[in-house]
Amino acid sequence: MNLFLQQLVNGLSIGSIYALMAVGYSLVYSIMNFSNFAHGSVIMLGAYFGYYAMTLLGLPFLGGAVAAALGSAGVAIILERLAYKPLRDRRAPFLYFIITAMGASMFIDNSVIATIGPTPKMYPNVFGQGPISIGHIDIGRVDLAMFIISAVALVALILFIDHTKLGKAIQATAYNMKASALMGISPSFVIILVFGIGGGLAGIAGILYGMKYQVFPQIGAITLKSFIAAVFGGLGSLPGALLGALLLGILETFVSGYLSSQYRDLIAFTLLIAMLVIRPSGIMGKNAEDKA
Amino acid sequence: MRLRILGIAMVAAALVLVGCSGGAGANTIKIGWFGPETGDSALWGQAEFNTMKMMVDDYNAAGGVNVGGKKYKLEVIGYDDKGDSTEAVNVTKRLITQDKVVAIVGPQGSGEAIPIAPIADDNKVPVVATTATNPKVTVQDDGTVNSYMYRACFTDPYQGKVAATFAYQKLNKRKAAIVMTVDDPYSAGLSQYFKQSFEQLGGKVVEQVSFTSGEKDFRAALTKVKASNPDVIFMPDYYNDVALIARQARDLGINQLLLGGDGWPSDNLIQLAGNALEGCMFINHLDFDGAAAAPMRAEYKTKYGKNAELNSYMAHDALVMVVDAIQRAKSFKPADIKAALDTTDLPVATGNNDYLTNPITGHIKIGPTHDPVGKTAWLIKIVGPDMKFQESFAADS
Numbered sequence: 057m058n059l060f061l062q063q064l065v066n067g068l069s070i071g072s073i074y075a076l077m078a079v080g081y082s083l084v085y086s087i088m089n090f091s092n093f094a095h096g097s098v099i100m101l102g103a104y105f106g107y108y109a110m111t112l113l114g115l116p117f118l119g120g121a122v123a124a125a126l127g128s129a130g131v132a133i134i135l136e137r138l139a140y141k142p143l144r145d146r147r148a149p150f151l152y153f154i155i156t157a158m159g160a161s162m163f164i165d166n167s168v169i170a171t172i173g174p175t176p177k178m179y180p181n182v183f184g185q186g187p188i189s190i191g192h193i194d195i196g197r198v199d200l201a202m203f204i205i206s207a208v209a210l211v212a213l214i215l216f217i218d219h220t221k222l223g224k225a226i227q228a229t230a231y232n233m234k235a236s237a238l239m240g241i242s243p244s245f246v247i248i249l250v251f252g253i254g255g256g257l258a259g260i261a262g263i264l265y266g267m268k269y270q271v272f273p274q275i276g277a278i279t280l281k282s283f284i285a286a287v288f289g290g291l292g293s294l295p296g297a298l299l300g301a302l303l304l305g306i307l308e309t310f311v312s313g314y315l316s317s318q319y320r321d322l323i324a325f326t327l328l329i330a331m332l333v334i335r336p337s338g339i340m341g342k343n344a345e346d347k348a
Numbered sequence: 349m350r351l352r353i354l355g356i357a358m359v360a361a362a363l364v365l366v367g368c369s370g371g372a373g374a375n376t377i378k379i380g381w382f383g384p385e386t387g388d389s390a391l392w393g394q395a396e397f398n399t400m401k402m403m404v405d406d407y408n409a410a411g412g413v414n415v416g417g418k419k420y421k422l423e424v425i426g427y428d429d430k431g432d433s434t435e436a437v438n439v440t441k442r443l444i445t446q447d448k449v450v451a452i453v454g455p456q457g458s459g460e461a462i463p464i465a466p467i468a469d470d471n472k473v474p475v476v477a478t479t480a481t482n483p484k485v486t487v488q489d490d491g492t493v494n495s496y497m498y499r500a501c502f503t504d505p506y507q508g509k510v511a512a513t514f515a516y517q518k519l520n521k522r523k524a525a526i527v528m529t530v531d532d533p534y535s536a537g538l539s540q541y542f543k544q545s546f547e548q549l550g551g552k553v554v555e556q557v558s559f560t561s562g563e564k565d566f567r568a569a570l571t572k573v574k575a576s577n578p579d580v581i582f583m584p585d586y587y588n589d590v591a592l593i594a595r596q597a598r599d600l601g602i603n604q605l606l607l608g609g610d611g612w613p614s615d616n617l618i619q620l621a622g623n624a625l626e627g628c629m630f631i632n633h634l635d636f637d638g639a640a641a642a643p644m645r646a647e648y649k650t651k652y653g654k655n656a657e658l659n660s661y662m663a664h665d666a667l668v669m670v671v672d673a674i675q676r677a678k679s680f681k682p683a684d685i686k687a688a689l690d691t692t693d694l695p696v697a698t699g700n701n702d703y704l705t706n707p708i709t710g711h712i713k714i715g716p717t718h719d720p721v722g723k724t725a726w727l728i729k730i731v732g733p734d735m736k737f738q739e740s741f742a743a744d745s
Contacts (some may be wrong), residue, residue, distance in 0.1 A: 059575050062600075066567040174388070176588055178620050185623065187601040196567075196599030269564040269592060270620070278564075312568030317559045318530060 058192040063313040064306060069199035071305020072206035073268070076261035077282030078289070078297040079213060080254035086230040086292040087250050090150045091283065093157040094135055096276025097164035098255055102128035102262025103271045104168065107177055117182045121205070124259035132255025133248055135160055144247075161276060168273040176270040183267075202264045209260055210298060213253065217294065226250060230292070281308075284328045290341025299339060377413060377420045377680045379404075379670060380449035381663070382439045383456050383478070384431035392456055393428070396478060396663035398652050399644075400424045400453065403667055406647075406704055413671055416678035422671075425449060429460055436460035437467065444471045450680045451476070451673075453666045456659055458482030458534065461497070468496040474686040476500055476669050478662040479633070481507060481610065482533060486718040493717055498689050500665040500712065501633055502723045504534065507609050508541025508584075510725040510741055511631050515580050515607055516549040518739075523554045525578035527569065527593055529585050530558035538584035538609055554578050566593050567600060574602050586611040591620035598624045605629070613658050618733055625730045632726045634661050634709040635737035639699035641708050665707040668694065669714075672705070690714060696724070710740075 077099060084092045105127035110120040139160050143152050183201055187194035217223035228236035229246040237243050265275060282301060289300025304324060311320045331338060381400050384393035404422045412419040425447045427439035436455055443449045444467070452468070452475045455461050461480035465488075468475045477485055477499040486497045502510075515521045524546055529535035543553045555576035557569035570593070573581060581597070581604050583590055590612055597606070608630035618625065634641060641656075644664060648656040673688035674680050692714040697706035710724035727738040 059571065062571050063568060066571060069567075070565060175616065176620065178591070178622065181622055185598060187599055189601065194599075194601040196596070198599065199567075270588075309568045312565075313571055317557070317563065317566075317569050 059313075061193050063309050065193055065195055065199070066313070067306030067309035068302065069196070069203055069268075069305070070309060071302035072203045073261055073265055074282045074285045074305050075210060075298050075301035076206050076257050076264070077279050078286040078301045079210065079294055080257050080261075081279070081283060081286045082289075082292055082294055082297040083226075083250050083254045085286070086294075087226070087233070087247060088140070088153070090153040091157070091291075092254075093154060094139075094160040094164065095254070095258060095282075096279035097161045098128050098132050098135070098258040099262040099265065099279060100168065100273060100275040101131050101164065102259030103266035103275055104172065104262075105259060106263030107179060107266055107271045110180060110182075121260055121263050124263040125256040126259070128259030128262060129252045129255035131164075132251040132258065136247060136251040141244075165273050165276060172273070174273055176272040177266075178270055179263075179267045198264075198268050202268060205260065205264060209257060213257070214294060216253075222249060281324065284324055286338075287328060288331050288338055290338030293338070293340045296338055296340030375412075375420055376423045377415075377674065378423050378425060378447060378449045379667070380443035380447060380452040381424055381426040381454050382429045382436065382443065382452070383426075383454045383460075383659075385426075385428035387431045389431045389457070392479075392657055392659040393431075395657035395660045396454065396456065397424075397426045399648065399656065399660040399663045400426065400667060402648065402651055403664060403704065407671070410704070413674060415674060415680055420680070429455060431457060431460070433459050433463045437463055440464040440467050440475075444468075444473050449473065450682050451670045451685050453663060453670060454478055456480060456662070458485055461485040461499075465494040465497045469494060471682075472496060472686070473682045474498060474670075474673075474689055476666040476689070478666050479610070479659060482537060496686055498669070498692075498714065498718045500662055500669060500707070500709070500720065501610075502725060503719050504537045505541045506719075506723070507631055507725065508538050508543075509545040511538075511582065511607060511609060512542050512545035512549060512551070514631070514727060514741060515582070516546060516551050519580065519605070521579040521605075522551050523576075523578045523580075524551060525555040525573045525576055525581045526553060526557070527566070527573065527581060527583050527585065528556070528558050529561050529589065531560050532585075534611065535584045535586075539582070542582050542584065561589075563589075564592060566596050570597050570600050570602060573597075574600055578604060580605050580607055583608045584611065587614040587617040588620065591617060591624070594621050594624035594628070610658070613728070613735065615655065615657075618730060618735075626732070627730065629727055629729045629738065632728045632735075633658060635726045635728070635740070636735065637737060640697040640706075642699050643701075643703045644708060647703075661708045664703075665709050665712060668705065668707050669712060690718075 080095050102124040106120040106124035109115045109123035139156050140153060183197035187196055188200060217226060225241045225246055228241055229243060233243050285301035285304045286297045288304060289296030308320050308324055311323050381397055383396050384390055404424045407413055407422045412421045429436040429439050443452055455477060456479045458480040461477045462484050474496045479501050480499055481501055481504045483503050483505060485499060487493050526539050528539040555573050557572055583593060583606055590608060594606055606628040610632055612630040613632050645656050648660060669692055672694060673685045677684040677688035692712060694707050694712045696711050697703060697708050712720045715721035722742050724740045724742050726740050728735045729738045
């Protein structure tokens, strides 16, 4: 029973980071209808922003998190302006967006390898060492911090989307961009807003991921998992992305814990394929078309 | 007609040129080296080649190598294999057929050393690998010894045995867990040999978890390890994974001793692991701070401005083996060098002016399988930011 609970905690801890990444994907998808494969690179940059803010500038953890969030939000917005806006202006097919996103991702990753280098870096240990024990369960300090920070960020996001005018604007645009434009909601503004929010969350995910593991140029690869989580929960649906991410995290941990970690990815991807075949809209998704 | 004359003239000129370069090289012994100068392992490849160049300069400054009463200068020709087995085959062929080296030092990885064995055998040019520890580098699956392959390091079975013996006899550990990289032959092999020896001694491996390279999250597997409550955790992995595993293990409240092999030593290990590895131990090829290593460590630091890596010392020992074989053979024909390598028996350096004549990492006596027999393994403990030598240890092989 203890082992089960311990693995459940491990799973929630991984799931919460998938969730932060998955909502960024889902937000952009809900407005633009394409999968932003450059999201992983923005997360990776967030990890580096946070690392340098804390080591070079000597900021405390919260300062580092703010720096990571702002930096990544900036990068995401610049990326939108430079790479996606010209495509939107020309009404390019969605395939072009996906290819552009992949290109941008490679460009960013390789720029980091060329300038900073491939050697992994380690965040200073700000939370102290050793587990926090509750009964027979040991929770890592970083894991606990990660779970709390992810939860706060995600609750704030849901409140923002549901209870503010800007949030309503995003919802309206996601529902029907043309109609909401006719009602006076600027699509361009909403898109920038969405990339900014997605980027900010990516930055926080980056700093948390970096603290939990390491900072290295290939961090972005992990977003493949959050993509599975987003599809699993229903692309374009925020609660779906959350649910999908937590379920995936727990499932992966149980596979590694009770079977073997070699089967973990095998089962995660089988799940993705099965979901696409059986219920392409995911657990909570609305429309079944255009999943990419 | 005129063209043909021109052609003949060019061929003649080329022949003269070839003759000249051959003539100029008559007093020079060419030794090849290859290893990764770019890519993930570049740090170690560069450390090896730097050492080779430094030593060749020192041999030549001392007048060269004495071959049957005549002094010859040494020359080292080095190529980058990018840590890639195909590239390793290419550069080996190039060293042997174009550069006509009489012996090759390197490579460092078993993955590169195994595929070049047939080339060395076909061309009858001896190769002394530096840190390639896999048994198959010198002995094929069917037990055939690769005639022209040698190495300066001990092998994985030996290393696994030393680690197991040490854990069981000296540390009095009875229950071990293993955390290994399943798709890496080094890690898988070392795990297997450790387990074999540890159980032969009477110990028990209570849990063995594996992961694939590139994995970053070990918590689920480590939770299993924790539940098995071992006395010691053996981690035959590379330093980057070791750092991650150690940190996550400590996060989960796993406080047992972590024990590792020669994949651990790196300047980056402790920086990446923080204090998660405090008090942990690993088997190494040498004592970095020992008297034998002192002269080379100092010279390397002065010349290159950084610390010599493990690979520097291994390349040193491999080159010392080759030079020693040339001197004893009184010839630098590849076949004669090979014959002399078979009877290599070099005591470890004392640190007194014998840096160019004796190995640094231990007594090297080449056995029938072309591996050093009963070579000293050095147990290193991590204390604060330092790697402190604990004791040397030789198991019978």
